[in-house]
Amino acid sequence: MRNIIFNFRLVISINLIILGLKLNAYKFCAFIIWLNIQKFRNLNANSKKKILRKVLIFPKSGGNEDLIESFKNKRNNNIVFFWLPRKFLKGIHSYYFRDSHVIDYFTKIKSSDQIYKKNLYVKSLTKIFYSLNKFLNFDAFISFNIFYYAEKYLDEVCINLNKKFIVLHKESTFTPIEEKDATKIYEKNNDKSIASKISVYSKSQKNILIKSKIASKKQIIVNGCPRSDYSFKLRKIKPQNNIIVFYLIEKKRSQNLVLKKSRFNWNNLYYQTLKFILEYAKNNPDIKLILKGKTGVHNELLKSNFLTKNCIFINGGTGEKFLRDAKVIIAFNSTIVFEAIASNRNVIIPNFNRENIKKRELVYKINNKNYFVNSKSQFFKKINFYLDSNHKNRNLSNKEKKILDYYLGNADGKSGKRLEKFLRKTIR
Numbered sequence: 001m002r003n004i005i006f007n008f009r010l011v012i013s014i015n016l017i018i019l020g021l022k023l024n025a026y027k028f029c030a031f032i033i034w035l036n037i038q039k040f041r042n043l044n045a046n047s048k049k050k051i052l053r054k055v056l057i058f059p060k061s062g063g064n065e066d067l068i069e070s071f072k073n074k075r076n077n078n079i080v081f082f083w084l085p086r087k088f089l090k091g092i093h094s095y096y097f098r099d100s101h102v103i104d105y106f107t108k109i110k111s112s113d114q115i116y117k118k119n120l121y122v123k124s125l126t127k128i129f130y131s132l133n134k135f136l137n138f139d140a141f142i143s144f145n146i147f148y149y150a151e152k153y154l155d156e157v158c159i160n161l162n163k164k165f166i167v168l169h170k171e172s173t174f175t176p177i178e179e180k181d182a183t184k185i186y187e188k189n190n191d192k193s194i195a196s197k198i199s200v201y202s203k204s205q206k207n208i209l210i211k212s213k214i215a216s217k218k219q220i221i222v223n224g225c226p227r228s229d230y231s232f233k234l235r236k237i238k239p240q241n242n243i244i245v246f247y248l249i250e251k252k253r254s255q256n257l258v259l260k261k262s263r264f265n266w267n268n269l270y271y272q273t274l275k276f277i278l279e280y281a282k283n284n285p286d287i288k289l290i291l292k293g294k295t296g297v298h299n300e301l302l303k304s305n306f307l308t309k310n311c312i313f314i315n316g317g318t319g320e321k322f323l324r325d326a327k328v329i330i331a332f333n334s335t336i337v338f339e340a341i342a343s344n345r346n347v348i349i350p351n352f353n354r355e356n357i358k359k360r361e362l363v364y365k366i367n368n369k370n371y372f373v374n375s376k377s378q379f380f381k382k383i384n385f386y387l388d389s390n391h392k393n394r395n396l397s398n399k400e401k402k403i404l405d406y407y408l409g410n411a412d413g414k415s416g417k418r419l420e421k422f423l424r425k426t427i428r
Contacts, residue, residue, distance in 0.1 A: 010085060014088060016028075016032050017033070017088065017091060017092065018091065018092075018095050020032065026128050027131045029131075030128045030131035030134070033128065033132060036084060036088065037083070040057065040081035042068045042072065043068065043077075043081040053078060053080065053427050054080050054137065054138045055079055055138065055141070056083070056141050056142070057081060057082070057084075057141070057144075058083070058089065059085070060144040060145070060170070065226075065318055066168060066225070066227045066416075068227075069229050070416040074420065079424070086151070089125075089150040096118075096124070097121070100114065104145070104149055105147040105185075105186075105190070106149075106189045107189070108188070122156045125153075125157045126160040126161060129161055133161075138163060140196075140427050141154055141158060142167075143165070144168050144170050146167045146193055146209070147186075155195045164196040164197075165196050167195045167197075167198045168419070169200050169201075170201070172201035172202040172205040172225070172407060173338070175333065175364060176363075179208070180361075183212045187212040187213055192213060192215070193214055193219070197426045198219050199422055200409070201225045201410070202405075202407060202408065203406075203409065204406065223409065225335075226415040226416040226419045227318075227320060228338070228339050228415065229410070229413050229414065230339075231320065231323060231343035231413075232343070233413070234344065235343060235344040235393065235394075236344075236393045237324060239345065240288075240325045240327060243290065243326050243328075244326065244328045245323075245329055246273070246274075246330040247329070247331040248274070248292060248294070249266050249269060249273060249333070249350075251270050266333075268352075268353060269352060272350070272352050273330065273350040274291075277289065281311050285310050288310055289308075289312070290312055290326075291311065291312070292314050292322060320339055323343045323345055324343075326345055327391075328346045329345050329346065330348045330350065331347070331348075332349055333362075338408050341400050341403065341404060342396075342408075344391075344393070344394065346386035348371065348383070349373070351372040351374050352374065354374065365406075366403060368400075
């Protein structure tokens with residue numbers, strides 16, 4: 001019921017803003033936005049501080065968790081975080097770019113018509129946020145991806161308003177082919193960012209942004225992935241002996257950039273793994289199987305009637321919270337693989353068609369063969385072995401540290417501290 005009310009209010013508010021734009025009533029638009037801005041409850045500042053910095057974020061799953069992990073339980077926090085649904089910017093953007101096809105990662109302005117629309121968009125946002133200062137005087141704005149089309153030109157807006165625009169870019173886990181071609185794809189399809197600062201997870205992502213001329217070396221800071229700090233805190237915690245979590249494979253993974261127009265998919269591997277693990281759950285009713293899916297990606301399982309009583313499907317939300325109790329983690333081409341490694345959990349990567357050899361350019365570079373299973377019998381054998389084994393508190397191996405540093409920029413569990421320090425320095 002709460003979601004229904006929230007969505008209804010959202011639709012009404014965006015329609016009112018569109019009406020305000022038609023009438024050039026920017027103060028009215030700012031008032032509607034002000035009514036929809038909320039404090040980030042998980043990030044409370046100490047109200048006793050005389051000088052408080054106000055930051056408006058445009059929330060996104062994953063990015064929210066990065067901030068929470070960086071600032072939770074911090075004393076004398078002088079930064080107040082507010083949030084505004086990203087749909088407001090999308091609504092304003094769609095008003096000016098109506099009849100234009102726009103998508104994330106392809107934001108380059110190429111025609112005179114698009115230049116005209118972009119200038120109107122930037123001008124309107126500048127006026128709206130200038131008026132918003134009458135209600136809440138923000139010191140900075142935070143986006144979680146440098147290539148979100150509706151947030152791309154906030155950098156210009158913030159320059160007009162003398163505000164800081166910070167991007168906490170939450171992408172870094174590229175397959176070899178994505179990493180190889182990302183530079184030219186970024187440069188060809190996106191304009192240079194003039195954001196105040198850009199925080200990235202990994203050195204490889206920093207190098208890609210610099211080589212593609214999207215950002216300069218001075219703009220970019222490598223802080224690592226803060227939300228993966230949580231995984232490090234789980235290393236000493238003993239999981240439950242009978243829980244298996246299968247992070248469902250994205251069938252079209254690797255099509256987002258390089259292979260966008262390709263017919264390539266992971267259908268066979270997805271259905272093979274799902275079939276095998278459901279068979280295992282049926283034959284072992286004492287275990288609990290969690291199928292963790294992504295909203296809009298695995299919706300076909302919402303109405304499934306073939307799941308056993310010891311199997312549940314969870315659709316949407318972040319997946320790291322399931323690491324705590326899981327004795328076995330099954331995943332493929334997902335950042336959860338690295339978070340599971342950091343949490344000292346037993347990791348299995350399906351490899352039934354020798355994907356790591358035949359399609360190595362499309363699979364994350366993980367040199368440790370112990371993670372992979374190449375057949376159904378090996379799959380079941382490894383699950384049995386892990387379920388029967390005792391949990392051991394151990395240090396990360398050098399290979400594990402190398403993997404975590406390369407993909408997450410976090411081999412020590414201290415990315416949150418680095419991001420907190422970075423934000424305080426940038427916003428002050």
